[in-house]
Amino acid sequence: MKLSLGTTFGIVSGILTAIGLILSSFGEKIENHIIVIILLSLAFSNGLSDAIGIYNSSYVNDGDYNKAVREAIKTFIVNALIPFIFAIVFIMAKNITIGSYINIGLAFIIFMYVNMSIFDKLGERLFNMAIFVFIVLGNYYIGKSMAKHKPC
Numbered sequence: 796m797k798l799s800l801g802t803t804f805g806i807v808s809g810i811l812t813a814i815g816l817i818l819s820s821f822g823e824k825i826e827n828h829i830i831v832i833i834l835l836s837l838a839f840s841n842g843l844s845d846a847i848g849i850y851n852s853s854y855v856n857d858g859d860y861n862k863a864v865r866e867a868i869k870t871f872i873v874n875a876l877i878p879f880i881f882a883i884v885f886i887m888a889k890n891i892t893i894g895s896y897i898n899i900g901l902a903f904i905i906f907m908y909v910n911m912s913i914f915d916k917l918g919e920r921l922f923n924m925a926i927f928v929f930i931v932l933g934n935y936y937i938g939k940s941m942a943k944h945k946p947c
Contacts, residue, residue, distance in 0.1 A: 797912070798909065798913065799866060800849065800853065800866050801849050801866030801867060801869035801870040802869045802870070802873055803909060803913065804845065804849055804874075805842070805845060805869060805870035805871070805872065805873035805874035805877075806873050806877065806909050808845050808870075809845075809873060811927075811930055812878070813834060813837060813877055813878040813902070814902045814934065815930065815934045816833060816834070816837060816878075817834075817881065817895055817898060817899075818899075818934035818935045819934050819937050819938040819941070820833075826891070827885055827888075827889060827894065830882075830891060830894070831882045831885050831886055834878040834879070834881050835878070835879065835882050837878045838874075838875040838876075838879045838882070839875060841875075841878070842870070842871045842875030845871070846867040846868070847867065849866050849870040850863045850864065850866065850867035850870075853866045877902075877905075881898045881901070884897050884901065885898075899931065903927070906924070906927050907924065910924060
């Protein structure tokens, strides 16, 4: 299945932003309902900002207003859906650690599906997954490091 520009961008941005937020807060002892509120806020704000960006980029690229609107709507829907689903996982898990691990696994599966939908060559898929793992680990270690050093 071929994914559109808006769908692809929305999924990737939604996953990386939400997982980055979850993992950067992972080292801090925050309550489950706080991460749910943050994710629901992210669903709206990140989804809308990315949709506007895709709309502008698509329109500038080919001047087709209807296509730009369609891509923006796809971006908003999938980008907002990802953190919303992650928030539901936290609500159901009732535990920030378990919810985080489930969401990381879910993000990995979704990202792998997108990766396989975009790239035909194994080398391209592996490179893209390596970038994903690097971002996930980077956010995890940033969160752990910030929790130790309390900058504020």
